[in-house]
Amino acid sequence: MGLKKMMVGFLGSVIAIGGFLEVATADLKFPMLVYRTGAYAPNGIPNADGFVDYYKMINARDGGIGGEKIVFPECETGYKTQVGVECYEKHKENAMVFQPMSTGITYQLIPKASADGVTVYSTGYGRTSAKNGKVFKWIFNAPATYWDGASIAVRHILKQNMGNIKGKKIALVYHNSAYGKEPIRTLQVLAKKHGYKLMLLPVDHPGQEQKATWLKIRKQRPNYVLMWGWGVMNQVAIKQASSIKFPMENFIGIWWSGSENDVMPAGAGAHGYKALTFNAPGDDYQVHKDIKKYVHDKGQASGDGSHFGTVLYNRGLFQAMVQVEAARVAQKIHGTSKITPAMYRDGMENVDLNAKRMEELGFKNFAPPFKNTCENHGGSGLAAVQQWDAKAKKWNMITEYMYGDAEVVDKLIAEDSTKYAKEQKIAMRCN
């Protein structure tokens, strides 16, 4: 008897909770695919905290976007593609935008989201040729792509060598996945153009085992090492590089291989390590003050709040800011605060984050301005080089924001996206 009653009560409360959730989803839904567990957690956690804190701040300070509260259900992917699919299917209904935080999951979602009419925003990762908005209607990867990144790194090396790197050896240490393989094509084309030799050194998931990789580097002595790493792979690589005494100033990581968590374990050995970035480090911007006031001081910080102002936390803020701004633009275009996923896409396509707008949003000098258009979903393509100071324990910007090699990159993007359009029988837009 008692058991039966309990069962009925339990079922009743289940239905009640279900009904409650239904009501809650009438707001603007920004599902988050995060990974706070597994081999990629050291990078996944600060980034996810940045997102959550920004959304909380917007809800607390402005009462949401145009009066609509933001809901941001988290779904733990562990950086695994299959789990990413499950998370996407679970949250896709009425979702404004997905931020997969994994190139593998992004590749998965590109066809699915395009068919379902859901925006995917892969900020500086994912499929590079998604920059071509003519083919990839629902996919955005502003402000910069991996091919921009690869050519900016080579440009930096060129500058240091007075424009001549003929005969030099450049090694690419990369995560052996869609993510790490992304820059290879560009680096090969650039090798032909500038006459350097390219060495490819894949590192398998999860990246803890790199002895052989760095032994090879020690033997063959490349002049420069580029790295496309993520998670523990970054920490291990930087440690290994310092233990074979590789000159750190010749070791350049992509923007996902340049956070505090990556260099700290190597201690003083990491001094001088360089990484690209498209946002500034630090915690004294207006947005940080707002987050302190509206979120942290109320004891509502995401996680333990210890990542405040770190590189990946700041990048999370930036990513969340663009997503929120896109919703505002969409509300303006369509004249309603209750936007649909399709309206949201229009907003994302018309995002114009110029210097003035950035300042209004509390992001003055935080990142270079960029703008999406119908043809260009990849933003400006600007990135700078930052260098780690192990004594002061902070990242310093050592160059201006610079462009990649548009001559090479644009051609490759056009080639790759047209091939995709042909395979998938997609008609070109924006004519």
Added chain:
Amino acid sequence: MIYKETGQFKSTYESDHSIFPLIQDKIAFNILMLVAFLVVPFFIDSYWEKAILIPFLIYSMAAIGLNILTGYCGQVSLGTGGFMAVGAFATYKIMTFFPDLNIMIIVLLSGVITAFVGILFGLPSLRIKGFYLAVATLASQFFIIWLFNKVPWFYNYSDTGQITVSERTMFGVAVTGANAPSYATYLFCLILVVVLGFAAKNMIRSKIGRSWMAIRDMDIAAEIIGVPPLKTKLSAFAISSFYIGIAGSLYFAVYLGALEVTESFDIMAISFPVLFMIIIGGLGSMLGSFLGAAFIVLLPIFLKNVMVDLIGLSAVTAKHFEITIWGLLMVVFLILEPHGLARLWSIAKEKLRKWPFPY
């Protein structure tokens, strides 16, 4: 009471040899099939399709394949991920070579290609067994993944090594690609699993299956009574790989649609989980393959949904609990019944026979 066989007389050999000798089993199975074929397709949504049913069916197929090799023929294999990769890449290459070929033929052909690869990697099994064979098949796993990484021809020289499926139809309805309706992909996988499942069950009950089991139980004795080890072991490798190849083909074409070989066919992503499926489900049991697949694939999703949606835990806490509970359950089940979930089920049937008046 429920599983009482009293009064069920068999008057022909045919009825005595049927797959489900008990009328209760037959009814239950028929109801299950009716629901699967006639009810589920009308109610399936993309979450149930992409997150639950399709992975379950595909992993069941892989588990049947591995069970034939390991459970019935006794050859331990850790190369499942590699063989599934062969199925997936065969599908991709055939698809791009012959754009007009029917998808069903492509999938079956991929299975055949994988079968040949399986025979090749089965050759060492004639000289080594047990743990040593497991290590040899492990080599196949690493070699195949390395090959699909190293030779760009396999992924048609795409920049990232990513292979993407294009749309294919059956009877005018898309079954692959992003626009495929949920019921179509589900039915496509279901039909393959049911037909090939029956084929496997019947193979196991016939001469070839008995010779596998003879080799498993004692290979020298089997050889003495006239079971040729070469033919038997290689046929087990071939047929097992055929099933695994089809699972790989569906995994790529129907389930994921786009994948990259190192990430998707990693030993921790496929080979070990599928081996755990047949150990937990029950070595040498068809039902065990399905139960094991359900345990490994569906239980984590179930736990997650209960903890996040019902109890309201945060995603990360739920994940930690999920890993712990799942691991605990695995240990508990193996201690309770080392022969797997299938054995638990048959014990339950024994109990149900006398229930509710045990004497």
